[in-house]
Amino acid sequence: MDVKQTRYAEDLRLIEKYLGGDEYAVEELVMKYQRKVYSLAYRMTGDIEDSKDVTQKTFLQVFANIRGFRKKSSFYTWLYRIAMNTCLNHLKKKGNDTLELNESIAGSNGNALPALIKEERSSFIRGSLKKLPDRQKTAVTLRAYEELSLKETAEVMKCSEGAVKAHYHNGMKRLKEILSASADSPGRKGEGI
Amino acid sequence: MRPGHEEIKDKLPEYISTGNIPDDVKEHLRSCDKCSQEAFLLQELNKVQVPEPGGLFFETLPQKVRASVRQKKKGFLFRFVPVFTLIALVVVTGYIYHTITPPLTEEELFTDPFAIQVFDLSGLSEDDIPPISVDIADDEIYLTEETSLYREFASLSSEEMEDLYEALEIKNRNGGVL
Structure with a gap:
């Protein structure tokens, strides 16, 4: 039995x-997943404070709907789906400040990226991630941080694996563009978001 | 079989986040600019620290959630309490009214049009109930001497009535003799 199967069996036992x-x-169950949900919420x-709020709301939602958990997917992908939806609703209520990216950024020189990123603070990367449209941000966050496979990410996002790939690659592309554009613009260099 | 570019690209997040990068993938990363840049960006994303929430958040959250879940469960049960109370109240009131209220007298029973009395016939045998419909010929129960006379008059035609009237007048004039 691999790690995921063991985790799945343990989760089912706790649910029962x-x-x-x-x-x-x-x-x-909360102790087991609270750090993961909090990290996910913070990255989103x-x-x-928003992350703490989202984490608590997520677990309340989970237990309010746990009878609806059909065991078709694993508990943690179901939990992540609720966490992602709670995050997105929270951002919408707060007046999502996702900025539309400047299309002129496209086509920036990607080769300068490693040198640039080393100079930037991690808050800048986080801020850049925050600027992505919701679906792209979700795909990148789940794939990059949460160790979810394509299939699991698709289950969380309720879309096809192909759609996840597209959102993820577009998101990564945009991230590179934002960071590259920042390198090209001396006024923004080193600026935290 | 060595994994191709597309396969490596799709699995790159898993390789980076687990830190478990097979040698053939490392070799591909050295020769593929696109993948190496993406791997670098993923590594940088993974370096972004998530600050601790502080204020004993993780220590208290499990108890908070449990208390909240319990409260909601109770709330669900209490939602039906007013309904149960109302039903119980109606049943008890009905029972008390039924046991305390004296039965109606015969006079009240027949004079009060709203009085409803359920007769208890359980103690009666078949002999106690008068046979009002058994072995009675049609109309017999209604046709007494008087009513049969009226029915006879009612069945006469106008001419027959006139003849009868004349006959009675003659009888009257003759001192009761036709």
């Missing part, structure tokens, strides 16, 4: 325990 009336299974929102 909770449905059987053991409230403490809630705590076990870029704000500590």
Whole structure:
């Protein structure tokens, strides 16, 4: 049995325990996944308070709907789906400040990228990620950080694997463009977002 | 079989986030600009630190969620309490009214058009109930001496009535003799 299967079996055991009336299974499940959900929320929102809020809301949503979990997918992809939706709703309510990217950025020199990124602060990368459209940001975040396979990412995003690939590659491309454009613009160099 | 460019590109996030990069993938990264740039960007993305939430967030969240889940469960049950209370109240009131209210007297029963009385016939045998419809010929129960006379008059035609009237007048004039 591999790591994912063991995790899946353990999650199912805790869910059954909770449905059987053991409230403490809630705590076990939250303890198991709270850091992952928080990290995901932080990468999506870029704000500590928002991430805490999203994490708590996510778990409340999970237990409010746990009877609807059909065990077709693994628990953590189902949990990630709820977390992503909660993040996106939160951002919408807050008045998503996702900026439309300047199309003129396209075509910037990608070869300068390694040198540039070394000089930039990690907050700049985080800020660049925040600028991506929701679907691209979700695909990049899930693929780059959460160790989800294409299939699992597709399950979380409720779309085809082909669509995930497209969102992910477009997102990565845009990230490179943003960072390259930043390298070309002396006024923005080293500027945190 | 060595993985191709597309396969490596698709699996790159998994290689980078797990840190487990096979030798043939490393070799491809050395020769492919596109993939090496993407790998570099992924590494940089992975370096972005997520700050600790602080304030004992992780220590208290499990209990908070459990308390909230329990509260919601209780709330679900309490939502039906007013309905159950109302039903119980109606049943109890009905029972009390039924047991406390004295039965209606015979007079009340027949004079009060709204009075509803359920007669208990369980103690009666078949002999106690008068046979009002058994072995009675049609109309017999209604046709007493008086009513049969009226029915006879009613069945006369106008000419027959006139003849009868004349006959009665003659009888009257003759002192009761036709």
